[in-house]
Amino acid sequence: MKKDTLLAHAGRDPEANYGIINPPVYHASTVVFPTLAALEESEKDPFTGVTYGRFGTPTTFALEEAVAALEGGYRAVAVPSGLAAIAASLIAFAGAGDHVLVADNVYGPTRQRVCDLILARMGVEVTYYDPLVGADIARLMRDNTRVVFLESPGSLTFELQDVPAIAAAAKARGAVVVMDNTWATPLYFKPLAHGVDISIQAATKYIVGHADAMLGVITTTEEHFQTVKRMAHALGHAAAPDDCYLALRGLRTLAVRLARHQETGLALARWLEGRPEVARVLHPALPDDPGHSLWKRDFTGACGLFSIVLKDFPKSAVAAMLDGLELFAMGFSWGGYESLILLVYPEAVRSAVPWTASGPTLRLHAGLEDVQDLTADLERGFERLAAAA
Ligand SMILES: *Cc1c(COP(=O)(O)O)cnc(C)c1O
Numbered sequence: 001m002k003k004d005t006l007l008a009h010a011g012r013d014p015e016a017n018y019g020i021i022n023p024p025v026y027h028a029s030t031v032v033f034p035t036l037a038a039l040e041e042s043e044k045d046p047f048t049g050v051t052y053g054r055f056g057t058p059t060t061f062a063l064e065e066a067v068a069a070l071e072g073g074y075r076a077v078a079v080p081s082g083l084a085a086i087a088a089s090l091i092a093f094a095g096a097g098d099h100v101l102v103a104d105n106v107y108g109p110t111r112q113r114v115c116d117l118i119l120a121r122m123g124v125e126v127t128y129y130d131p132l133v134g135a136d137i138a139r140l141m142r143d144n145t146r147v148v149f150l151e152s153p154g155s156l157t158f159e160l161q162d163v164p165a166i167a168a169a170a171k172a173r174g175a176v177v178v179m180d181n182t183w184a185t186p187l188y189f190k191p192l193a194h195g196v197d198i199s200i201q202a203a204t205k206y207i208v209g210h211a212d213a214m215l216g217v218i219t220t221t222e223e224h225f226q227t228v229k230r231m232a233h234a235l236g237h238a239a240a241p242d243d244c245y246l247a248l249r250g251l252r253t254l255a256v257r258l259a260r261h262q263e264t265g266l267a268l269a270r271w272l273e274g275r276p277e278v279a280r281v282l283h284p285a286l287p288d289d290p291g292h293s294l295w296k297r298d299f300t301g302a303c304g305l306f307s308i309v310l311k312d313f314p315k316s317a318v319a320a321m322l323d324g325l326e327l328f329a330m331g332f333s334w335g336g337y338e339s340l341i342l343l344v345y346p347e348a349v350r351s352a353v354p355w356t357a358s359g360p361t362l363r364l365h366a367g368l369e370d371v372q373d374l375t376a377d378l379e380r381g382f383e384r385l386a387a388a389a
Helices: 003-009 036-042 058-071 082-093 108-122 134-140 163-172 222-234 241-252 254-273 292-298 315-323 371-388
Strands: 075-079 099-103 125-129 145-151 176-180 198-202 216-220 278-282 305-310 340-344 361-365
Touching (some): 003 058, 003 241, 003 254, 058 075, 058 198, 058 216, 058 241, 075 082, 082 108, 082 145, 082 222, 108 125, 125 134, 134 163, 145 163, 216 222, 241 254, 254 278, 254 305, 254 371, 315 340
Parallel strands (some): 099 145, 145 176, 176 198
Antiparallel strands (some): 075 216, 198 216, 278 305, 340 361
């Protein structure tokens, strides 16, 4: 099945549900068994079948099945947020005395919360590596390197990684390769087909797609499924059934939404390249972006999230620009139907390769609004920026 067809059909079975198109929302804690034998049988493999609410209900399994099919993985595990998915995946493979390699441009909380707080307390040593390292990651591998973590393009600055080269070098030394694939979604990049073992989605973003639920999904190869699932369990991660339902509903329209996010994002990026206030546009689908050739080789599309670096404007002028925007709202997260803009500070979350751009960085999310309305909103913003400078 091609991916658009999978989006429409994966993870549902109307015949098993009165012919109703969408899987129902099952709320559950206790699941009862008719006999002692049936109860004891269920304990042999608690990750299969319906045994207790925390282990998932048929609604959870429907979402997991659909995302695993899209990612081309063995099975998936749904957890209550993208960050929960990242934490569970890292903790599953690294313990005291181990070493992990993490790309320098990962999502901020992956670095500051999962690595610098949780892993540090566990006695796991973390080295942040230059995301452009490619096959030279081999030089950073140690005998105790258990995990190599990738995110491509990276958060805030959108550098592309050579995923197959890094994955091959990591696996040659026995490390598990984990990738945050939220930006591309499984529609525009398939980590497992490029040598990655575990692909993470902050489903909160494009899969849910409507800014109304928090969810993470971890898709793994057969080899690593039990390890990840057991850790997600041990952490008590139970994805809420209503949120799994919203994610499944969001999935059905993912391809049409993403195509529009991509088109509008690229149109805005090209327009921004021509603006005198802008020093750089960070968008891998632009032909002169440093990551463009890797993007073209490995990805089949771009989402609506990218950044720009402004020329040297004072923060007060940036505030004048942002405060008056009518369509671009300021707020965390992205992936919904609405356009967003955020002043970000990459220099605060880089250690291997310092971020040296001198002007302020703005991250934009192109929503589903009309692109001319969006451009006009930004144009008025630039007028305020220049007037306040
Ligand atoms: C938002 C985000 C996450 C975290 O997802 P939550 O559901 O907010 O916990 C992880 N990775 C990336 C790249 C993100 O943008």
